Amino acid sequence: MLPLPTFEYAAPTTVLEASRLLGTPGSRLVAGGTDLLVSMKHRLFEPRLLVSTRRLGLRGVSVADGVLSVGAGTTLREVARHPTVLEHLPSLAAACRTVATPTIQGMATLGGNLMLDTRCLYYNQPAGWRASLGYCLKREGTVCHVAPKGRGCYAAHSADTVPALWLLGAEAEFVSVRGVRRIPVSSMYHDDGMAWLRLEPDDVLTAVHVPLAGRAVGHRKLRTRQAIDYALVLVAVRAPVDGGLWSAVVSSVSPSPIFVEAATPADLAEAAFRACQPLSTHLPAATWRKKMVRVEVARAAAALTSA
Amino acid sequence: MSDSTNEAAGERVVALTVNGDSVRRLCPSSRTLLDFLRVDLGLNGSKHGCDVGDCGACTVLVDGIPRLSCITLAVEVEGLAVRTIEGAGPDEARIVAAFDEHVASQCGYCTPGIVLCLSHLYSEDPAADDEAIRQALGSNICRCTGYTKILAAARAASQREASQPAQGGSDE
Ligand SMILES: Cc1cc2nc3c(=O)[nH]c(=O)nc-3n(C[C@H](O)[C@H](O)[C@H](O)COP(=O)(O)OP(=O)(O)OC[C@H]3O[C@@H](n4cnc5c(N)ncnc54)[C@H](O)[C@@H]3O)c2cc1C
Ligand code: SF4
Ligand code: FES
Ligand code: FES
Numbered sequence: 001m002l003p004l005p006t007f008e009y010a011a012p013t014t015v016l017e018a019s020r021l022l023g024t025p026g027s028r029l030v031a032g033g034t035d036l037l038v039s040m041k042h043r044l045f046e047p048r049l050l051v052s053t054r055r056l057g058l059r060g061v062s063v064a065d066g067v068l069s070v071g072a073g074t075t076l077r078e079v080a081r082h083p084t085v086l087e088h089l090p091s092l093a094a095a096c097r098t099v100a101t102p103t104i105q106g107m108a109t110l111g112g113n114l115m116l117d118t119r120c121l122y123y124n125q126p127a128g129w130r131a132s133l134g135y136c137l138k139r140e141g142t143v144c145h146v147a148p149k150g151r152g153c154y155a156a157h158s159a160d161t162v163p164a165l166w167l168l169g170a171e172a173e174f175v176s177v178r179g180v181r182r183i184p185v186s187s188m189y190h191d192d193g194m195a196w197l198r199l200e201p202d203d204v205l206t207a208v209h210v211p212l213a214g215r216a217v218g219h220r221k222l223r224t225r226q227a228i229d230y231a232l233v234l235v236a237v238r239a240p241v242d243g244g245l246w247s248a249v250v251s252s253v254s255p256s257p258i259f260v261e262a263a264t265p266a267d268l269a270e271a272a273f274r275a276c277q278p279l280s281t282h283l284p285a286a287t288w289r290k291k292m293v294r295v296e297v298a299r300a301a302a303a304l305t306s307a
Numbered sequence: 308m309s310d311s312t313n314e315a316a317g318e319r320v321v322a323l324t325v326n327g328d329s330v331r332r333l334c335p336s337s338r339t340l341l342d343f344l345r346v347d348l349g350l351n352g353s354k355h356g357c358d359v360g361d362c363g364a365c366t367v368l369v370d371g372i373p374r375l376s377c378i379t380l381a382v383e384v385e386g387l388a389v390r391t392i393e394g395a396g397p398d399e400a401r402i403v404a405a406f407d408e409h410v411a412s413q414c415g416y417c418t419p420g421i422v423l424c425l426s427h428l429y430s431e432d433p434a435a436d437d438e439a440i441r442q443a444l445g446s447n448i449c450r451c452t453g454y455t456k457i458l459a460a461a462r463a464a465s466q467r468e469a470s471q472p473a474q475g476g477s478d479e
């Protein structure tokens with residue numbers, strides 16, 4: 001039994017009210033709860049107040065002026081089945097379908113995925129497990145077990161939809177008591193496992209806007225089992241237009257996804273290999289994961305060339 | 308739509324339907340739907356497995372869609388319709404019969420979750436093929452059967468005309 005800590009609960013009906021509540025210390029948003037509640041059972045978070053997104057009206061997909069707008073509260077299952085997503089953004093549909101399991105895809109939201117905590121073998125564990133190791137820097141401890149001589153926390157960015165959304169040119173819309181702003185998904189994240197989001201606690205993600213006229217993007221996820229497991233290496237690759245460059249975003253190897261460009265698929269795979277320095281944040285050997293970055297980028301590019 | 312915020316700190320009234328019956332209870336905000344069903348309502352069909360979203364033993368249907376009740380707050384299903392294995396109808400009975408015939412259940416701990424996932428799958432795709440069945444059951448872990456008999460039972464319960472032989476899929 002892993003009981004939840006106790007907390008108060010509010011289900012506001014406007015985003016501004018939610019943002020106001022989130023401005024008070026110790027409060028957190030809960031959407032699908034598929035990551036937050038597990039983390040709370042592991043005592044990674046013990047919020048005083050949970051603010052629910054369920055009455056904020058953030059669920060639904062619309063299309064206008066060549067842009068697909070997905071409410072942050074839309075489930076991954078709904079995104080992956082939307083006809084416009086299937087027709088114009090198959091890489092986004094594919095990314096949603098690789099998250100966890102079909103049951104979790106029916107609970108988890110796209111907003112929760114973009115805001116997902118960074119992950120590590122020494123962090124995503126029950127409180128007793130972490131206590132017996134003396135905890136770690138990211139939560140309650142003073143050392144990093146992955147890089148004891150390092151300069152911080154290297155917990156890995158693990159949100160499956162982010163590499164594809166990044167290369168599709170998606171923007172995230174945030175609302176807070178300070179106003180509304182749009183941030184490209186490509187500039188939402190920092191390379192710091194403890195402070196990986198460039199946002200304030202009272203920023204409510206309301207929607208993700210994805211241009212439909214984007215170029216072809218491929219998505220690949222390396223994992224132990226074909227269901228349930230998080231990625232060991234996650235890649236998205238974008239084909240060039242008009243003699244431009246190939247691009248790749250690699251995730252699950254560092255706190256922020258990593259972007260690289262190159263003239264050919266082979267150079268792209270090599271550039272990604274050189275840019276990524278995975279550490280032992282996952283069970284399989286980091287040296288093997290580094291080699292697999294090259295393999296997965298090459299496979300994603302090959303699939304785009306043959307498509 | 309009433310927002311029940313007037314209760315003592317941390318406790319709220321939750322009103323929902325469970326297997327067609329209206330239920331109204333005062334419960335702590337931190338109560339999971341699984342504990343709400345098992346402890347508050349005495350419905351023990353939904354099983355307590357991993358407690359963290361990995362195994363699918365606690366699966367119930369909320370407004371017809373599978374949900375893991377161990378990582379769902381009872382307060383978050385306020386106003387919705389929950390169906391557990393205790394509310395099994397003819398669709399589930401057909402699946403359970405196939406499980407009996409193919410001996411697809413040993414300890415039975417995973418069975419309620421799997422039956423509800425399959426019942427949801429067939430409600431959308433009555434003739435689901437092996438690939439669709441495998442995909443859907445990616446949500447559920449069984450420690451006993453080795454899955455072969457579960458797949459055989461699921462195939463028998465699907466309304467597909469010509470049953471295809473099971474083949475080594477990519478997920479093995
Ligand atoms: C067994 C298991 C396997 C998993 N495997 C994967 C996987 O393979 N890939 C993957 O990407 N994820 C995986 N997950 C994690 C999770 O299911 C997904 O990332 C999911 O998309 C999170 O969405 P949610 O709605 O459940 O978020 P929640 O858990 O409700 O919230 C997650 C975080 O986002 C914040 N948040 C939520 N909504 C908003 C908003 N609108 N504005 C601002 N902040 C917000 C919350 O405060 C919280 O910090 C897995 C989870 C489990 C239990
Ligand atoms: S990378 Fe180090 S500090 Fe960060 S979660 Fe892992 S062990 Fe903890
Ligand atoms: S008990 Fe809920 S998924 Fe295992
Ligand atoms: S029959 Fe025992 S876990 Fe599946």
